[in-house]
Amino acid sequence: MxxxxxxxxxxxxxxxxxxxxxxxxxxxxxxxxWERETNSSYIDNENSSHCYQNHSDPVYMKQQVVQGLSSHFFMYINLAQFVPGLIVTFILGAYSDRYGRRLTLLLPSIGSLFASLAFLAVAYFSWSIYVIFIPVTLNACFGSFTTLFGGAFAYIADISSSKQKNMRMALLDMIVGVMGGIGVLSSGYFLRAEGFNWPFLTVSLINFANIVYIIFFLEESVQVSRNEQDQISGYGNIREILSGILIIYTSSDFRKRVQIGMLLLAFSTFALAEFGGSGLFILYELNTPLCWNEILIGYGSAAGLVTFLTSFLGVTMFSHYLRDIFIVLIGMLSFVGGMVMAIFATTTLLMFLVRLVSLLATMPFPVLRSMMSKSVLPKDQGALFACVACLENLSGTFSSIIFNSIYAATVEQFTGFSFLLAACLCLIPVCILCFLLWWKPQGEDCARLVTNEDCS
Incomplete structure (x- = not known):
């Protein structure tokens, strides 16, 4: 076949x-x-969640305590994933340059299946929520989403020409948004109709179908002979894998190393701001004055993920007229506008308008990946995207620690402070990109990280 x-x-x-x-x-x-802190069951209706808005009500104070405890719990979950996810992503990403990309796609899918089945067991048997740390950590040991997306982007780099990379990588981001939007939108209705058990079971079946596709239908993009696979083993194999990460810098001249490093810094700082600001939306929406229920949360999350589709269309259109750096700057401006509006979003309409302003907010991710991919050799794509995926994981973890802690500390005084911080953090990547726009490579050193047409 x-x-x-x-x-x-x-x-x-x-x-x-x-x-x-x-x-x-x-x-x-x-x-x-909520049930543990208030000694009452969580009740919602068709219009709002179990949400108290009277500041003099004692239950309102407990509601704020629940907000803070939930924020810290989410932070600890991200910390549990950080170290194993970072190590596995580095090793598997560099491993894929020599032995193929399919393993970087298969292992995270297996880990995701185990995690979803464990979540089903926790919900069905009403186990302690602290049991959730076990499947979360196990999932990270299989690589989690950073390894899978890093492997997918390296796979695209293997089979795409230089001119196709912007579009193909933006297409992957669009698929994340569209399919994720379908998932989160349907989850609200599914949760309302069936509770948590059936949604977790359905997720497990989808993960199983993904494993079947990878094993039986997906072609390998890196062709390696059996003799080459047998050349290195044991300690030498690990050393060879890790050396693939370092070769990105050691095989380049100073100017090129500086540009790659600055692009990685711009990517990671924007990811820190984007993950941190957007990651608080659900907690913010559950709290007063919005008081959203699961249906509205599903719509809001789906509207947020539509940005992947609109960002893909934006990359497709702008790539014909603008240089890569200008596309990234437009996307960052869109994100900053959304964060600023979120500070003042006290009604459902305004919260949906936040997503409207942020329609181009994910454009920087695929374009920055494409810019970095064009700067390294085909045999180093896996190592590069391992670095990118690890930085993404690092940014996601630190954003969870920083923004959840700040949100918990400021939820009563200034709920929107975390969104203001996310907007201000974007000044760092903007300054980096403006510097790269001014500091143009010359002659043979020109890998054209900024654009591919200007080298001569």
């Missing part, structure tokens, strides 16, 4: 399952903490 050089279905199924389960598990934890 002929296999397919199509990694998009893997990303689609993984995004559908895991973005849905991330929204579900946050709401599950919030409800369990």
């Amino acid at each position: 002929k296999r397919l050089l199509l990694v998009e279905p893997v990303v689609a199924l993984y995004s559908l399952a895991n973005l849905a389960v991330s929204v579900l598990i946050q709401q599950y934890i919030y409800r369990r903490i």
